[in-house]
Amino acid sequence: xxxxxxxxxxxxxxxxxxxxxxxxxxxxxxxxxxxxxxxxxxxxxxxxxxxxxxxxxxxxxxxxxxxxxxxxxxxxxxxxxxxxxxxxxxxxxxxxxxxxxxxxxxxxxxxxxxxxxxxxxxxxxxxxxxxxxxxxxxxxxxxxxxxxxxxxxxxxxxxxxxxxxxxxxxxxxxxxxxxxxxxxxxxxxxxxxxxxxxxxxxxxxxxxxxxxxxxxxxxxxxxxxxxxxxxxxxxxxxxxxxxxxxxxxxxxxxxxxxxxxxxxxxxxxxxxxxxxxxxxxxxxxxxxxxxxxxxxxxxxxxxxxxxxxxxxxxxxxxxx
Amino acid sequence: xxxxxxxxxxxxxxxxxxxxxxxxxxxxxxxxxxxxxxxxxxxxxxxxxxxxxxxxxxxxxxxxxxxxxxxxxxxxxxxxxxxxxxxxxxxxxxxxxxxxxxxxxxxxxxxxxxxxxxxxxxxxxxxxxxxxxxxxxxxxxxxxxxxxxxxxxxxxxxxxxxxxxxxxxxxxxxxxxxxxxxxxxxxxxxxxxxxxxxxxxxxxxxxxxxxxxxxxxxxxxxxxxxxxxxxxxxxxxxxxxxxxxxxxxxxxxxxxxxxxxxxxxxxxxxxxxxxxxxxxxxxxxxxxxxxxxxxxxxxxxxxxxxxxxxxxxxxxxxxxxx
Numbered sequence: 259x260x261x262x263x264x265x266x267x268x269x270x271x272x273x274x275x276x277x278x279x280x281x282x283x284x285x286x287x288x289x290x291x292x293x294x295x296x297x298x299x300x301x302x303x304x305x306x307x308x309x310x311x312x313x314x315x316x317x318x319x320x321x322x323x324x325x326x327x328x329x330x331x332x333x334x335x336x337x338x339x340x341x342x343x344x345x346x347x348x349x350x351x352x353x354x355x356x357x358x359x360x361x362x363x364x365x366x367x368x369x370x371x372x373x374x375x376x377x378x379x380x381x382x383x384x385x386x387x388x389x390x391x392x393x394x395x396x397x398x399x400x401x402x403x404x405x406x407x408x409x410x411x412x413x414x415x416x417x418x419x420x421x422x423x424x425x426x427x428x429x430x431x432x433x434x435x436x437x438x439x440x441x442x443x444x445x446x447x448x449x450x451x452x453x454x455x456x457x458x459x460x461x462x463x464x465x466x467x468x469x470x471x472x473x474x475x476x477x478x479x480x481x482x483x484x485x486x487x488x489x490x491x492x493x494x495x496x497x498x499x500x501x502x503x504x505x506x507x508x509x510x511x512x513x514x515x516x517x518x519x520x521x522x523x524x525x526x527x528x529x530x531x532x533x534x535x536x537x538x539x540x541x542x543x544x545x546x547x548x549x550x551x552x553x554x555x556x557x558x559x560x561x562x563x564x565x566x567x568x569x570x571x572x573x574x575x576x577x578x
Numbered sequence: 579x580x581x582x583x584x585x586x587x588x589x590x591x592x593x594x595x596x597x598x599x600x601x602x603x604x605x606x607x608x609x610x611x612x613x614x615x616x617x618x619x620x621x622x623x624x625x626x627x628x629x630x631x632x633x634x635x636x637x638x639x640x641x642x643x644x645x646x647x648x649x650x651x652x653x654x655x656x657x658x659x660x661x662x663x664x665x666x667x668x669x670x671x672x673x674x675x676x677x678x679x680x681x682x683x684x685x686x687x688x689x690x691x692x693x694x695x696x697x698x699x700x701x702x703x704x705x706x707x708x709x710x711x712x713x714x715x716x717x718x719x720x721x722x723x724x725x726x727x728x729x730x731x732x733x734x735x736x737x738x739x740x741x742x743x744x745x746x747x748x749x750x751x752x753x754x755x756x757x758x759x760x761x762x763x764x765x766x767x768x769x770x771x772x773x774x775x776x777x778x779x780x781x782x783x784x785x786x787x788x789x790x791x792x793x794x795x796x797x798x799x800x801x802x803x804x805x806x807x808x809x810x811x812x813x814x815x816x817x818x819x820x821x822x823x824x825x826x827x828x829x830x831x832x833x834x835x836x837x838x839x840x841x842x843x844x845x846x847x848x849x850x851x852x853x854x855x856x857x858x859x860x861x862x863x864x865x866x867x868x869x870x871x872x873x874x875x876x877x878x879x880x881x882x883x884x885x886x887x888x889x890x891x892x893x894x895x896x897x898x899x900x
Contacts, residue, residue, distance in 0.1 A: 305763035305764070305765065305766075306734070306763055412851045413622075442621035442622055442790060443621065443790060443791060443792070443831060443834050443835055444621055444830060444831055444834045444847050444848040445621075445847060445848075446834070446835070446847065447834050447835070447836070447845045447846065447847035448846075448847045448849070450836075451844075451845075451846075451847075469763060469764065470764075471764075471838055472835065472836045472837060472838045473835075473836055475836060475838060475842070476836035476842065476845070499838060509765060510764060510765065511838065513764040513765045513767070513768040514764050514838050515764070515767075515768065515771075515791075515793040515794055515796060515797070516793065516796075516837055516838055516839060
């Protein structure tokens with residue numbers, strides 16, 4: 259894909275942990291490379307601690323990368339050109355109760371985003387534009403919703419507002435960090451449908467960060483599976499879901515509860531312990547939990563192997 | 579079915595709010611057989627956790643019991659004095675709280691916290707306490723070395739399992755679980771559910787499991803209660819309710835989450851929000867969000883009708899069943 263709007267290459271972010279003499283390096287993300295095409299929803303899937311939020315935060319400029327490059331719309335992101343970045347690549351946060359100022363009216367955040375990022379919208383038109391944005395994400399009637407205070411909105415409405423605020427700067431990419439995980443099941447699907455709508459009608463790409471494979475399958479065109487800071491599988495959502503190749507993806511698939519099916523028993527009794535990524539040694543990070551682990555897995559890190567033009571897995575046990 | 583160990587009758591809980599009492603739990607009644615696994619599902623604010631706390635008599639201001647009875651082996655918990663209750667807690671009923679992160683004391687080792695519970699409820703000597711602590715940790719696949727660990731040294735899944743171990747210390751007949759899996763990853767979640775199922779089989783305790791994510795309990799519970807706005811709207815055998823839900827809200831819930839397998843279908847979820855519990859509407863509480871609602875639904879409050887195979891609170895179901 260040469261027309262990717264976002265190209266991430268060998269991105270790493272290490273954190274120093276422990277006391278001030280300590281030499282612990284936590285490898286939150288290690289050599290992660292991926293691309294996002296225009297009007298595409300890419301799901302970044304992994305368990306907690308896998309580094310998926312770190313990727314979003316590095317992209318948003320909240321953390322600096324330790325290594326690697328981020329090319330966004332043809333230009334490499336420097337150390338701090340933050341306002342432009344936030345406008346072009348806004349973020350929707352996980353907690354709809356903590357991410358909206360409770361003492362200001364709902365309209366404030368939207369109007370402010372328009373003021374900061376949309377000089378083309380004249381002051382007199384800002385309110386109309388804000389109403390239009392609110393209605394795009396299903397907050398109707400827009401004018402009435404904008405006059406309310408955040409506590410008068412439900413969790414689902416707040417998260418819709420988060421998307422409306424992100425949309426205010428006419429971004430080409432929205433970073434959505436677990437946008438539905440704090441919402442009730444009956445509300446979630448509405449928000450996933452909003453994401454699809456934005457992709458189809460506003461041509462926005464979304465990097466959808468989630469631990470929920472089923473919701474990733476529902477909205478995403480492509481998915482990236484992250485384990486302990488490394489990408490282990492990537493590809494078209496359909497291909498990955500229908501034919502998961504990496505043993506970790508398979509474990510995730512078989513763990514996802516699905517009431518429509520009989521319970522499935524995964525080989526082995528995995529307690530689901532997350533890996534240690536402080537000063538990790540060489541080798542595949544999934545090896546200690548992997549039913550297929552070989553000698554080679556303990557000494558060197560497998561590279562991503564293409565299984566088809568649109569599907570790849572980083573595992574020695576996978577034969578293309 | 580053998581004699582139920584728990585009978586909940588017309589339980590009502592109110593929250594005091596500045597605008598008047600809010601009905602958090604309204605006329606909830608059910609029986610629980612020994613060793614049975616009852617799952618209670620519903621969205622946040624539907625009263626499912628409040629119900630659990632009311633059963634354990636752990637309600638604190640602004641919540642208060644407004645009526646009804648909780649009969650555990652024939653004894654009404656709502657009429658017991660605090661010291662009588664304390665004698666029964668942990669021995670008869672124990673609770674696994676939602677967030678292991680907050681339920682464990684960060685400044686004490688796991689062993690100290692297990693010992694604390696033993697000392698409060700038994701006269702056991704120290705060796706017996708140590709022995710039993712190691713025993714319950716082993717039940718949840720945690721090595722005895724972790725008796726000396728602090729909570730921060732354990733992973734999220736281990737902490738949650740340690741809480742379950744703690745609940746099992748005195749072999750209670752009923753364990754109340756308040757969303758124990760919601761802070762866990764899918765892999766850890768599945769392994770925890772499996773462990774609870776095995777322990778229940780070997781120890782024979784009954785479980786009331788509260789969750790908002792019904793897919794978690796689909797395979798492990800015997801019966802499923804769906805709550806909406808403080809009321810049970812459908813109660814029946816889990817498989818039946820899952821595959822053939824009858825109440826429109828239950829139907830909506832079952833169709834609200836995407837599947838990993840099979841055809842990808844566009845889903846709609848349930849539009850709208852739950853009603854105010856301070857001034858609940860006159861008719862069915864779900865009528866405003868229900869696409870089948872008629873005039874009767876908007877004016878007459880439906881009762882939970884037991885049809886033998888399941889109980890449903892809906893006028894339309896009553897009509898079609900008649």
